[in-house]
Amino acid sequence: MTQPILHHHDPSPFAEKARLIFGLKALGWYSVEVPMVMPKPELTALTGGYRKAPVMQIGADIYCDTRRIALELERRFPNPSLFPHGAKGAALALGFWADTALFHSGATLSMGTNDAIPEVVLKDRLAFFDFMSESDLNAAPDHFYSQFCSGLRQLEDMLADGRQWLLGDEPGWADFACFSPVWMCRGNIKGGEDILASLPRVVDWEARVGTIGHGTRTGLDAKQALEIAHNSTSETEPNVSDTRWPKLNVGTRVSVAPDDYGMDPCIGTLRVLNDEEIAVTRHLETGNEVVVHFPRFGYRVIEYTGDSA
Template sequence: MTVPILHHYPVSPFAEKVRLILGYKQLAWKSVIIPMIMPKPDLTALTGGYRRTPVLQIGADVYCDTALICDVLEQLAPSPTLYPSATEGAARILAQWADSALFTTAMAWNFQPAGVADVFAGASQETIQAFVADRAAMRGGAPRMPVGDAAGSYRLYLQRLAGLLQTHDFLLGAQPCVADFAAYHPLWFTLERTPSVAGILQDTPAVLAWMARMKSLGHGSPQRCDAQAALQIAREASPAPWDAPNTQDHHGIALGSTVVVAADHFGQEPSQGELVAATPRHYTLRRTDPRAGTVHVHFPRLGFTLKKASP
C-alpha cells in the first residue's frame, strides 16, 4: 500500500482533524510541513493553485478539502469506520455544520487579541501582519465575525455539543464518527493554541471530557518527509486508473474539457486542468507540472465550483 502523504503545518486546525483520523485508523503516513501563508510553491505544484491546508497525496493522486480526504482515508482503511451505517447521514450533516458554522465562530473567538498573542508569541509584528493579510485575502475581504457575536454563538454551540454527549461518549454513539473529528478541531485550537481564551470551554465539562477522549486517539505513525521527496514521488508515480461510468454532468461540460475548479468561499484560488471525472460526489482534474509530473487533483462537489476555462 502506498503510504499517504499529508501536506500540513502543526497549528492548522483542519490538519489536526486529519491527523487525528490517521491516528484513529492507526495509519502510517508521511508528513510534509508547508508554509502557513502564501506563497506555497511546492504545494501548488501539486494542486495547480489550491492552497488550503491540508492536502493529502497518495502517489500521483492529490486530494483537496478534508471532507474528501475523510472519504479517501475511509477507503484506504475501512475499519474503524468514520461512517457507521445507522448514523451516516446525520454524521455527514453534523460534520458539514462543524466545518463551517462552528469553525467560523470558534476561530472568530480564538483570534481576539489575547488569542492572537498566544498563537504568535515571540513572532515579529511583520509576521503577524503578513498572516492577517493572508487570511483577509482568503476571506475575499469579508470581515471576521465580531468577538461579541462569536462569544454568544460559541457558547450556544458548545452547549448543543454537550447535549449530544449526555448519553454516550461520542457525538452520535459509543464510537467516534466523522462528526466528532469535524467538531473537535476548532475546539482543539481554542484549548491547545489559544489557552488565554479557553475558559469558554469550562462551562461544558462534558465537552472537555469528550475532547480528552478524542485527543487520546493520537496521530498514528507519522514520518517526516520533505517537499522535494513528495514531488519526486508524484513525478515517478502514475495516477490511479479511473473508469468514469458514474459521470453526473450538471454544467454541460464534457469530460476532456479544460476547466477551472475553485472553492466557493474562503481560499478561492483556482486550479485548472483537464476534467477526467465528475461523479455525484467529486471532480477530478488531470494536470501536468514540470516538478510534479502528471497528477490527478481531486475536489469534492460540495463547496466547490466548476466552470470551463477561459479560451
C-alpha cells in the same frame, strides 16, 4: 507509493482532523510541513494553485479538502470506519456545520483575541477569509463569543444522554470534525479554557478524542513529495456520471475552485465528475501527470476557456 503524505502545518485545526483519521485507522503517514502563508511553491505545484491546508497525496493522486481526504481514506482503509452504523450522511452534515457555524466564529475569535498570532499570518488570513473583516477584529468580540459558545453548547447537549461519541458508541468523522474547533478553542482563543470549563461533557469527550492519537508520523521533505508524484502514476479511472451537472465530458478543460473562500482555481482536464467528487488531470513542470481531487459539495466546476495553465 500507497502510504499517505499529508501536506499540512501543525497549528491547523483542519489538519488535526486528518491526523486523527490516521490515528483511528492506525496508519503510518508522511508529514510535509507547509508554510502557514503564501507562497507555498511545492504545494501549489501539486495542486495547480489550491492553497488550503491540509492536502493529502498518495502517489500521483492529490486530495484537497478534509471532506475529500476523509472519504478517500475510508475507501482505501475501511476499518475501523469513520462512519460506524451507517452514519455517513449525519456525520458529513455535522462536519459541514462545524466547518461553517463553529469555525467562522472561532477563527474570528482566534484572529481577534490571540496576541501570539504573527502579524504576517493575521494579514494573510484577513485577505483569505471572506467571513471576517478588520472591523470585526477591532470590535468587541461579544457577538463572536456568543455564536461560538452557542455552538459548543450544542455539542454539550448532544452528549447529554451519556453517549461517549457524538453519534453513538464509536468514534468517527463527526467527532473529528467537531473536535477541530474545540482544539482551536483550547489553544488559540483568549478565554478558551474558561469557555470549555463550563462544558464538562465536552471536556470529557475532548479527552477521549485526544487519546486516539495521530498514527505513525514520519517527516518528509516537500521536494521528496514532488519527486514521488513525478515517479508515480495515478490510479484514478475516468468517471463522469450521467447525472452530473454541469454537463461536461471527460477531457474538457475546466476550472475548479471552492465556493466559499480561498477561491484560487485549479485548471486541468476533467477526469471525474459525480455527486461526490470532481477530479482533474494536470501536468507538473516535468510533464508528468497528477490527478487533483476535490469534493463535489462546496466546489464550483466550470468549463475553462482561457489560456493554457
